[in-house]
Amino acid sequence: VGEQVALKCSFKSSFPVTESLTVDWTYRPVTGGQMETIFHYQSVPYPTTVGKFKNRISWVGNVAKGDASIAIESPSMSDNGTFICSVKNPPDV
Numbered sequence: 001v002g003e004q005v006a007l008k009c010s011f012k013s014s015f016p017v018t019e020s021l022t023v024d025w026t027y028r029p030v031t032g033g034q035m036e037t038i039f040h041y042q043s044v045p046y047p048t049t050v051g052k053f054k055n056r057i058s059w060v061g062n063v064a065k066g067d068a069s070i071a072i073e074s075p076s077m078s079d080n081g082t083f084i085c086s087v088k089n090p091p092d093v
Contacts, residue, residue, distance in 0.1 A: 001075060001076055001077065002074060002075070002076075003074075003075070004071050004072065004073050004074075004075075005071065005072050005075050006060055006069055006070070006071045007025070007069060007070050007071070007072065007083050007085070008069045009023075009025075009061070009067070009068040009069050009070075009085035009087070010066050010067055010068070010069075011066050011068055011087040011089075012066055013066075013087075013089040013092045014092060015089055015090075015091065015092050017063050017064055017089055018089070018090075019042070019043045020042075020089070020090045021042070021063055021087070021088065021089040021090075022040070022041065022042045022087070022088045023039070023040070023041035023042075023061070023063070023068040023085065023086070023087050024037055024039070024040055024041075024085075024086045025037070025038050025039035025040075025057075025070055025083060025084065025085055025086075026038065026083070026084045026086070027053070027081055027082070027083050027084075028081050028082045028084075029080070029081040030080040030081045030082070031081075035084075036048075036051055038051065038053045038057060038083075039053075039057050039059075039070050041059060041061070041063070041068070045058075045059035047059070052078070052079070053072065053079075055073075056072055056073040056074060057070055057071070057072055057073075058070065058071045058073070059071075068085055068087050
């Protein structure tokens, strides 16, 4: 609680990484409910501009090295839930 936390995500692809590669992070609260996209990456990072993670997510990954990690500032117990990282590097998923 209160410190920056990194959410690690690594991937491997049989195809070269191109600007078509996308990363999507989704979140579902531990209490259940709707999944929400909290981060999108395609050539540049697009952190969410709405919701509880607004202005708190930063890109710490490096897709050239197979890293799609993000960091969350000032986490609290209310952020508890399921975080899912999805990487697509066409034609690889």
